[in-house]
Amino acid sequence: MPGFPAAGPPGGPQRSSAETYAQVQASPEFAALRRRWRGFIFPVSALFLIWFLAYVLLSAYAPGIVNTRVGGSNITVGLLFGLLQFVSTFAIATIYSRFAEKELDPEASRLRAEVEDSL
Template identity: 65%
Template sequence: MSATEESSRGSDPLGAPTPYEEMQRSPEFKALRDRWRRYIFLMSGLFLAWFLVYVLLADFAPGLVNTRLGGTNFTVGLLLGLLQFVSTFVIAVAYAKFAEKNIDPQAEALRETVEGKL
């Protein structure tokens, strides 16, 4: 394939944008992408902050982290470590619900619009 053929792959020979390129430039797509990014960055930031608190407590508050819970060998540090797994699961479930309600319907509408133009 020549360089000329590759450069014209994204649009028709007259230089008009493809339906995919039109959709990508549309305000609806940009709003959808921005909504998705806000959610992802927020949840990622919250999880990283929560993880950082866990690591900092382990390093700078060993007395607290080593505190035994109720006369067992179960410590605050172990509980916080297990809660890291729980929070990961909660974030995954929350994202699935968020996407189902806020992302998927708009993405489906955009997909139908593009497929109607093909």
């Protein structure tokens, strides 16, 4: 396989799995995969943390806003924000799952197959 030489001929010197994994980690393909993963994870995590902290800070420091009733019912803005936390969590999980399946998994599977072939 390109980039990952085989472990060696039978009876000859064998490469350890640690050497193989170190070589994979240093490869440009692995670096590109990590860059794509980080390009998704860091911004989405930051946005979610900002959203969550806004909810917590509003609850702590702006009780007038979170206690505001919506449409004359017993539902408050704080309750809606709390429920939207669950919705956003499931939405992020779904979006990440689709992203990983489309953008990360094919390359990760290819790298895994190359490593398994070289061991």
